[in-house]
Every structure is written in C-alpha cells, then in structure tokens.
Amino acid sequence: MSDDVQPDAPQLRKTSLDKDLSKLSSMETATRALSMQLLAPGLAIVFLACAGLLAAAYSGENPNSALIVAAAIIGGYMALNIGANDVANNVGPAVGSKAMSLMAALVIAAVFESAGAIIAGGDVVSTISKGIVDPKQVADANTFVWAMMAALLSCAMWVNLATWLGAPVSTTHSVVGGVMGAGIAAAGFSVVNWGVMGAIAASWVISPLLGGGIAALFLWFIKSNIIYQDDKIAAARKWVPVLVSIMLAAFTCYLVMKGLKKVWKPDLSVIAMLGLAVFGASVLVLRPIIRTQSQGMENRNQSLRKLFHIPLIFSAMLLSFAHGANDVANAVGPLAAILHTIQSGSVDAKVGIPLWVMMIGAFGISLGLFLYGPKLIRMVGEQITKMNPMRAFCVALSAAITVLIASGLGLPVSSTHIAVGGVFGVGFLREYYTTHSKRRRTYLARKAGNTRFTQVQADERSEDEIVYRKLVRRSHFMTIVAAWLITVPATAVLAGALYFVLQQMG
Structure with a gap:
C-alpha cells in the first residue's frame, strides 16, 4: 500500500445513534403536544369533581343528596361553557386590535368575571328564566327538579357544541330554550308564556342590529372627524376626550343599572344624572391628559391607535364585571332552583343562591x-373582520349603550348578539366607507396633489383592500347567524328529550 494512502479517519459521530435520538426527540415533542391537549379536559374533570364534592358536603344527610351532586356537576359544566363561549365577546375585540395580549385578556376577564359574579351577582334568582314558564303549572316538586336538570344539561351541551363549531351564541337564549322545552315536556304547551317568547324572539333581530348600528355610527364619526382630517392629532385632541367620556358615562350607567343592582337600585333619573356628571367631569380631566399623551406624535393613524389602548383595557374590565354579575345566573340559577326545591319540597318563583353555588x-x-x-x-x-383599537373601542362602547337603551325601553337583548353585531357593524361600515365615502376620496386626492389620478388610484386600492383586508368573512357571518336562529329551538328539543330520559332513569 502506498505511503500516500491514509487510513480512514475515525467516525467522531455515531449517525445511527443521532437518528435514534432524533426519533426520541420527535416522540417527546408529539407526546408533549398530546399531553397539552389532554390538560384542558383533565382540569375540567377535576373542577367538576370538586363541584360534586362541594355539593355533597353541603347537602349533608339529605336523602336526595345524589340529585344535588348531579345538579352541581351539570351547573359546573354549564359554567365552564359560559366561560368558553360568552366571555369572548367582552375581550375579543381588544385582543384582535392588539390593545392587550391574549394572556392579559384572560387574566383580566377571569378576575373581573369572578368579582362581578360574587360581589354583584345577586342573592335571589328567578327559578324560571325570564318568566317564560308559569311555575304554578309545574307544581309537582319532583317534576320540576327533572325539568330543571334537563334544561340545564341541554343548555350546557348546546353551548359546548357551539364553542366547538366556533360560533358565539347567547347563553341566555340557550337557558330560555332549555327551560321552555323542558317545561313543555313536563306540563304541555300551555305552560309557556308565548308573549314573553315573542319578545325574546324579537331580540334576535333587535340585539345585533342595534349593536351593529351604534358601533358603525361611532366608527363613521371617528373616520369623518379624526382619521380623514389633515391634522389628525389636533382632531384627536378635540374628539378623543369626548368619545372616552361618553364611554365612561355609559359604563357608569351600565354598571349601576345592570352590574350593581344587588348593591344599589337607583331610579332612572338618578342614573341619568350620574351619567351626565361622569361625562362632564371626564371631559375636563381627559383633555389635558390626551393633549400630553399626544405630544410629539406623528400625524398618522398608527399614532391615533395608541390613544385608545387604555380605554379598551378599562372597557374589557367593566364589561367582564357586568357580565359576571348578570350571566352567572345562567349557570347557577337552575342549580339554585333544584337545590331549593329538593330541600323545601315546594316550587317557588324566586329562590336564594347559596355562596357555594355562586362560587361554582x-x-x-x-x-x-x-x-x-x-x-x-x-x-x-x-377572524370576522380586521380590528384595530378604534374599531374595538366602537364595539365596546356600542355594547354598553345598546344595553342601556334596551333596558330603558324594556326590550330583552342579548349581550352576545350585541357585541358580535358590533363587530359585524364596524366591518360592514368599513366596506361601505372605503368605496362610497367622498370625504375619504377627497382626502386621498388632496394628500397626493392630483385629484383625477388619485381618485382612480384610490378606487383601485379600495378594491384590493375589500378583497384581502376589509371584507367581512361571509362564512363566519352565516355560521353565527344560523347558530343564533336555532339556539332556542335546538335547546328546547334537546331539553324535552332529556327530560323524558332523566325521568325514566329517576
């Protein structure tokens, strides 16, 4: 062998071992991902078990303690689904606009939902949601308990399905449908107050249209008076304090009327005077704050968005507090009714809510x-439409004002339909404004200095924006509207079927 031929260099890496380690690493990654998928249902099961144990501890020696435990577990299941579906409306626009992170929104919503439920959730709840069923016609306590169990379980199952499909639905309407269906199965069609049901059906149309219209109106005002002005910063200093003051006044009235009704129940004139006082004081306080905050800002839309971040965070807090104060009854109302009926042996129109039930x-x-x-x-x-802080602000403001208007007029409305309707409202307004607003075209033409050419360019750019950025996703629109329309009949049919099944099992 020639001296020039060198022996093979030793293998410093074991390729087969590296491949095996790579496979093991991939398996660990897949196992970790699977474990995270199982974490959520695992924690949910632990919570439901704790709810059952809590109910068992408080039911004591009651011969029907098994029913109380089962009702507590179903009530906990309903509460989980309300959190998964309904709360998104309060913080979704703020997260989509990047005013806050998803984790910050989760923490804020959880803290203020719990605070609203425990502090202002009410110590008395109607046993028959919204007065749609006459309790006198369901006088038998045993029948009433099974009807409420069926209603609660049907609501939870429907909201769970809607969440899985990605459709935000009204939990209040789910409860209404469940109670109606179980009531019909237990006592016949005559048990239902069809006048009240008609008003609730009307709210399917009223809620989203009112919420969307008010949100679109405020966005149109912001576009016309701030965004498409030559000096955006000067316009913002003039109008942002007014807009935020309207929001603060609306939320003050909203919280007093809907969120603090357990603590304080003033009449409408006092609430209106309080709102006006908050508005006037807020304008005086906010003008110098906005002026200072806007110092040195560039004359562009990106700068304007920063002025709405803090108001959006406060709106998420206040909406979550009011939602917890009002909608916790959707989870614990039927549970409290079942508990009271089992313990007292009688069916009453209103019952107290024990603290442990409210905690669940x-x-x-x-x-x-x-x-x-x-x-x-x-x-x-x-995913419905592109959000920024100004659009999200309009949605939050619309939610508070719409509930105030509806409450003043005695109209039953859904907070879910209002919020989602607001999102659709700002989306459709953006489409319309982009293609039809003379103010926008004039602004773009003046900015470019060539009116004829710029308007053509603006039209072409508008078409691009509609296709790729500004078009409301019709697939989501149709899915959500369909879910809204079938919520009450779906939960009613399901509750009726469950009533017969549970009665046979009992």
Missing part, C-alpha cells in the same frame, strides 16, 4: 375561559 358559577366561568376561551376570542377579535 364564578370559578367555572373563569376556568372555562382559560381552558377553552382563546378559540372564540380569536374568532370574535380576529
């Missing part, structure tokens, strides 16, 4: 939000 509702909503809420938050905040 409050913590269930928060846990459901953390475990399953991000899907609906992204749907409402990002």
Whole structure:
C-alpha cells in the first residue's frame, strides 16, 4: 500500500445513534403536544369533581343528596361553557386590535368575571328564566327538579357544541330554550308564556342590529372627524376626550343599572344624572391628559391607535364585571332552583343562591375561559373582520349603550348578539366607507396633489383592500347567524328529550 494512502479517519459521530435520538426527540415533542391537549379536559374533570364534592358536603344527610351532586356537576359544566363561549365577546375585540395580549385578556376577564359574579351577582334568582314558564303549572316538586336538570344539561351541551363549531351564541337564549322545552315536556304547551317568547324572539333581530348600528355610527364619526382630517392629532385632541367620556358615562350607567343592582337600585333619573356628571367631569380631566399623551406624535393613524389602548383595557374590565354579575345566573340559577326545591319540597318563583353555588358559577366561568376561551376570542377579535383599537373601542362602547337603551325601553337583548353585531357593524361600515365615502376620496386626492389620478388610484386600492383586508368573512357571518336562529329551538328539543330520559332513569 502506498505511503500516500491514509487510513480512514475515525467516525467522531455515531449517525445511527443521532437518528435514534432524533426519533426520541420527535416522540417527546408529539407526546408533549398530546399531553397539552389532554390538560384542558383533565382540569375540567377535576373542577367538576370538586363541584360534586362541594355539593355533597353541603347537602349533608339529605336523602336526595345524589340529585344535588348531579345538579352541581351539570351547573359546573354549564359554567365552564359560559366561560368558553360568552366571555369572548367582552375581550375579543381588544385582543384582535392588539390593545392587550391574549394572556392579559384572560387574566383580566377571569378576575373581573369572578368579582362581578360574587360581589354583584345577586342573592335571589328567578327559578324560571325570564318568566317564560308559569311555575304554578309545574307544581309537582319532583317534576320540576327533572325539568330543571334537563334544561340545564341541554343548555350546557348546546353551548359546548357551539364553542366547538366556533360560533358565539347567547347563553341566555340557550337557558330560555332549555327551560321552555323542558317545561313543555313536563306540563304541555300551555305552560309557556308565548308573549314573553315573542319578545325574546324579537331580540334576535333587535340585539345585533342595534349593536351593529351604534358601533358603525361611532366608527363613521371617528373616520369623518379624526382619521380623514389633515391634522389628525389636533382632531384627536378635540374628539378623543369626548368619545372616552361618553364611554365612561355609559359604563357608569351600565354598571349601576345592570352590574350593581344587588348593591344599589337607583331610579332612572338618578342614573341619568350620574351619567351626565361622569361625562362632564371626564371631559375636563381627559383633555389635558390626551393633549400630553399626544405630544410629539406623528400625524398618522398608527399614532391615533395608541390613544385608545387604555380605554379598551378599562372597557374589557367593566364589561367582564357586568357580565359576571348578570350571566352567572345562567349557570347557577337552575342549580339554585333544584337545590331549593329538593330541600323545601315546594316550587317557588324566586329562590336564594347559596355562596357555594355562586362560587361554582364564578370559578367555572373563569376556568372555562382559560381552558377553552382563546378559540372564540380569536374568532370574535380576529377572524370576522380586521380590528384595530378604534374599531374595538366602537364595539365596546356600542355594547354598553345598546344595553342601556334596551333596558330603558324594556326590550330583552342579548349581550352576545350585541357585541358580535358590533363587530359585524364596524366591518360592514368599513366596506361601505372605503368605496362610497367622498370625504375619504377627497382626502386621498388632496394628500397626493392630483385629484383625477388619485381618485382612480384610490378606487383601485379600495378594491384590493375589500378583497384581502376589509371584507367581512361571509362564512363566519352565516355560521353565527344560523347558530343564533336555532339556539332556542335546538335547546328546547334537546331539553324535552332529556327530560323524558332523566325521568325514566329517576
């Protein structure tokens, strides 16, 4: 062998071992991902078990303690689904606009939902949601208990399905449908107050149209008076304090009327005077703050968005507090009714809510939000239409004002339909404004200095924006509207079927 031929260099890396380690690493990654998928249902099951144990501890020696435990578990299941589906409406637009991160929104919503439920959730609840069923016609306590169990379980199952499909639905309407269906199965069609049901059906149309119209109106005002002005910063200094003051006044009235009714119940004139006082004081305080905050800002839309970040965070807090105060009853109302009926042996129109029952509702909503809420938050905040802080502000402001108007007129409305309707409202307004606004075209033409040429360019750019950025996703629109329309009949049919099944099992 020639001296020039060198022996093969030793293998410093074991390729077969590297391949095996790579396979093991891939398996670990896949196992970790699978474990995370199982974490949410695992924690949900632990919570439901704790709810059952809590109910068992408080039911004591009651011979029907098994029924109380089962009702507590179903109530906890309903609370989880309310958190997963309903709470997204309060924080979704703020997250979609990047005013706050998803984790910050989850923490804020969980804290203020729980606070609203426990502090202002009410110590008395109607046993028959919204007065749609006459309790006198369901006088038998045993029949009433099975009807409420069926209603609660049907609501939870429907909201769970809607969340899985990515459709934000009204939990209040789910409860209404469940109670109606179980009531019909238990006592016949005559048990239903069809006048009240007609008003609730009308709210399917009233809620989203009113919420969308008010949100679109405020966005149109912002576009016309701030965004498409030559000096955006000067316009913002003039109008942003007014807009934020309107929001603060609306939320003050909203919280007093809907969120603090357990603590304080003033009449409408006092609420109106309080709102006007908050508005006037807020304008005086906010003008110098906005002026200082806007110092040195560039004359562009990106600068304007920063002025709406803090108001959006406060709106998410206040909406979550009011939602917890009002909608926790959807989870614990039927549970409290079942508990009272079992313990007293009588069917009453209104019952008290024990603290432990309220705790199941409050913590269930928060846990459901953390475990399953991000899907609906992204749907409402990002996937229907493109959000920014100004549009999200209009949605939040619309939610508070619409509830105030509806409450003053005695109209039953859904907070879910209002919020999602607001998102659709700003989306459709953007489409219309982009193609039809003379102010926008004149502004773009003046900015470019060539009126004829720029208007053509603006038209062409508008078409691009409609296709890729500004078009409301019709697939989501149709899915959500369809889910809204079938919520009451779907939960009613399901509750009726479950009533017969549960009665046979009992």
